[in-house]
Amino acid sequence: MSARQFEAAGFGAIATTSGGLAWALGFPDGERAPWPEVVAATARIVRAVRVPVTADIEAGYGETPEQVGARVAEILQAGVVGFNLEDGAPSPDRPVRAIEDASSRIRAARAAANAAGMPAVINARTDLYLKNIGDPESRLAETVRRAKAYLAAGADCIYPFGLADVGTIARLTRALDGMPVNIVARPDTSLPELERVGVARVSIASGATLTVMSLIKQIAEELYMSRRFDGLKHSISRPEVQKLFEPRD
Numbered sequence: 297m298s299a300r301q302f303e304a305a306g307f308g309a310i311a312t313t314s315g316g317l318a319w320a321l322g323f324p325d326g327e328r329a330p331w332p333e334v335v336a337a338t339a340r341i342v343r344a345v346r347v348p349v350t351a352d353i354e355a356g357y358g359e360t361p362e363q364v365g366a367r368v369a370e371i372l373q374a375g376v377v378g379f380n381l382e383d384g385a386p387s388p389d390r391p392v393r394a395i396e397d398a399s400s401r402i403r404a405a406r407a408a409a410n411a412a413g414m415p416a417v418i419n420a421r422t423d424l425y426l427k428n429i430g431d432p433e434s435r436l437a438e439t440v441r442r443a444k445a446y447l448a449a450g451a452d453c454i455y456p457f458g459l460a461d462v463g464t465i466a467r468l469t470r471a472l473d474g475m476p477v478n479i480v481a482r483p484d485t486s487l488p489e490l491e492r493v494g495v496a497r498v499s500i501a502s503g504a505t506l507t508v509m510s511l512i513k514q515i516a517e518e519l520y521m522s523r524r525f526d527g528l529k530h531s532i533s534r535p536e537v538q539k540l541f542e543p544r545d
Contacts, residue, residue, distance in 0.1 A: 298504065300540050303345045310345065311380075312338060314352040316505035323500075326386070331367065333359050335374050342375035346544070350378035350417060354391075355385070361404035368408040368416075378417030380455065381405055383442070384426065391427040395442055398422075399449040405464030419478055419497070420451035425458035436464060440471045453478050453497060458484070462493055469494030 302310050319335055323329040325417040334353070342349045351371050356364035358407035364381070371379055383398035385391060392398075402420055409416040422442050424435050443454035459465060462485065466522040469477050481503060490498055515527040 297537075299341045299349070300343050303347050304540075305343055307347065309348045309350070309434075310341075311350040311499060312341060312352050313500075313502045313505060314354050315502035315524060317352070317506065327354050327357055331370075338371060339374035339375060344544075347376065350374040350380070350419070350465075353382070355382050356401055356405065358401075361400045364401045365404035365408040368405045369412055372409060372414050376416070377414070378419060379405075380419045380421050380453075381451075382421035382423055382455075384421075384423035391429060392423050395445050396526045398442070399445050402416065402446055402449040402451050407409045412469070417453065418451045418455045419455050420446035421455035421457050422446075423457055425456050425460075427458075432464070436467060439468060443468075443472055443475060443477075447475055448534075452476065455480075455499070457501075463492070465495060469489035480531075496501060504520045 298316070299310055313482045314327075317327040317334060318325045321329050321333050321337060324349050324419050334357075335483045338349070338351050351374070353367060353371055357367045358364040368379065381402060383395075385393050393401075398420075402418060405418055410416070420437055420443075424430070424439055424442070428481060430438060439454070439459075441458050443456075446454060453476040454472065456468065457480055459479065461466070465477070467481060477494065478497040478499055479490055481500045487498060518527045519525065
């Protein structure tokens with residue numbers, strides 16, 4: 297549903313969000329949704345639209361680089377043209393993978409894409425900002441170091457998830473000297489502002505999903521408390537929704 301709505305709005309490419317997809321399947325985020333269901337849901341999204349689709353496969357659903365490569369081959373078979381691959385780790389003692397480990401996983405992902413004959417875009421996400429690792433200066437320096445290592449390993453883009461300060465983003469793009477940078481959108485920024493500081497790609501991550509979930513939560517609470525149906529006003533009609541789901545050739 298959301299894929300076709302974003303396509304209809306005019307966007308030339310769309311991406312899945314691991315959170316939105318996992319929640320839609322009935323599971324928490326964080327590689328908790330069964331991989332076969334993730335692949336099947338992604339394939340349905342690809343079939344639903346005519347624009348390119350990239351997939352958020354989190355840390356690759358594998359403990360080893362070889363396992364990550366196998367997962368990449370499977371998600372590419374679903375029809376995507378690229379994917380996110382993050383360096384975050386679940387252990388509090390090891391919040392992000394060692395740079396050598398993360399790079400090995402990217403190399404395995406690139407090898408899998410090459411073997412499939414797909415020039416897939418690898419969006420290498422680093423979780424240094426998300427997990428507040430180090431002080432601001434060392435965090436930026438480590439992001440630059442990881443970005444260069446990930447590019448050398450086969451990534452196309454660096455995604456410092458959680459980095460929101462526009463000044464720091466500008467410093468990062470300058471330090472990377474042309475390597476594409478992906479930034480997650482925030483309500484207090486705009487695309488022109490991010491473009492001005494050199495950002496090449498913007499993701500809204502689970503932002504749209506959380507916004508819709510917030511509205512559903514509000515509707516439910518107001519309905520229960522007021523016993524009125526005022527919150528059920530909507531701007532899209534049932535026939536419009538039905539048309540949105542019509543099969544395509």
